[in-house]
Ligand SMILES: Nc1ncnc2c1ncn2[C@@H]1O[C@H](COP(=O)(O)OP(=O)(O)O)[C@@H](O)[C@H]1O
């Protein structure tokens with residue numbers, strides 16, 4: 346395998362068993378992502394996008410196939426080891442932003458560090474806030490922010506731990522087109538300037554066009 350690959354999936358599948366009923370949410374995901382690559386993933390509702398992202402983020406595990414991360418097989422890791430990936434290497438941003446309303450912007454950005462019982466670098470937060478246009482918003486509560494600002498806070502929170510992999514599930518789904526464009530450009534800069542590998546799920550063909558490469562998922566099948 347090439348040293349430039351961050352992740353590689355080989356025939357990854359996910360079957361949910363709900364009582365006697367089986368649902369195949371993901372049939373065959375076979376692709377890899379290079380370091381520093383910005384890739385979009387498009388597919389209809391119900392095609393398996395969120396299921397795939399949950400496996401990539403280690404929130405969920407495949408029921409078939411192989412998931413390699415930095416050349417290590419992490420398909421069947423125990424929960425405590427998967428948690429380490431989520432804390433150190435993989436961050437996710439969501440359509441709904443998932444900010445904590447009772448915490449300020451600065452506290453929201455620091456939250457993963459607080460949960461991991463680590464100290465965040467305040468200078469790093471200051472720089473990220475400046476880059477994301479949030480310097481004047483650090484002491485605000487989320488309710489006072491626009492949608493675009495909320496997503497930028499979520500990006501700051503995701504980037505603070507310098508994840509190797511940034512996953513985005515419809516990150517512009519709740520934004521107007523101007524804010525969506527800003528967020529996409531920031532994600533693109535994350536890959537180009539900061540070397541982050543990004544996989545972005547989107548319904549928006551224009552947003553997908555900003556990525557280096559497009560992947561398509563249909564009926565639980567995605568390949569390149
Ligand atoms: N926990 C689950 N239990 C049973 N079926 C599920 C579960 N999660 C997802 N599915 C099913 O798997 C398919 C893919 O879902 P999902 O990955 O959420 O698609 P998308 O994000 O592309 O809309 C859908 O048919 C969905 O109903």
Ligand SMILES: [Mg+2]
Nearest residue numbers: 391394395396
């Ligand atoms: Mg989804």
